[in-house]
Amino acid sequence: EVQLVESGGGLVEPGGSLRLSCTVSGLTFRDAWMMWVRQVPGKGLEWVGRIKSKASGGTIEYAAPVEGRFIISRDDSKNTVYLQMNSLKTEDTAVYYCCHDMNSYFEAVHWGQGTLVAVPS
């Protein structure tokens, strides 16, 4: 069974930083392309970014609203993908999900349970 377990969410002041972790089991992590997607409370889904496997070049992409502030990385020895969030804004308040890009088309069947990041105004 594939499992993705996120951690690291919480309350952080505007301008602060937070690092989310997502530990994966049940699939060959080193071959996995991983994504972060967020959902603002009461609103829709927003793609945050993606990191390819090292074998595929390790390319990292970001959505425009987070480019330059968020950093995605991976540690294949720990089966973990990270989302370092810096210069946080109130509009970054959301539930953050990690998920597995199952076919390189950004489509994800396996998702974590989500972790809430709250940046108060």
Add this chain to the structure above:
Amino acid sequence: DIQLTQSPSFLSASVGDRVTITCRASQGISTFLAWYQLKPGKAPKLLIYGASTLQSGVPSRFSGSGSGTEFTLTISSLQPEDFASYYCQQSRAFGQGTKVEIK
């Protein structure tokens, strides 16, 4: 960037109803479209990918169709557990969602 427009944003339906949700892309995307179901407090659930391929384990009352710029998600006979929000996705873009509520 591709924009996805879903309609309706909200619909009220009864158990047993046939429900259709539309997703329109701002440019042609072949069949690179997925549909997800979202329920409060739960992770998104992939229903359909490749516009019409039913994800394993998803009930057959769900179906997807379309190509190019217009796509539909159909629930042939709405069940109580289907009251949720539905989102289309193409690459980095998501539609704004359709909330299906009980009439």
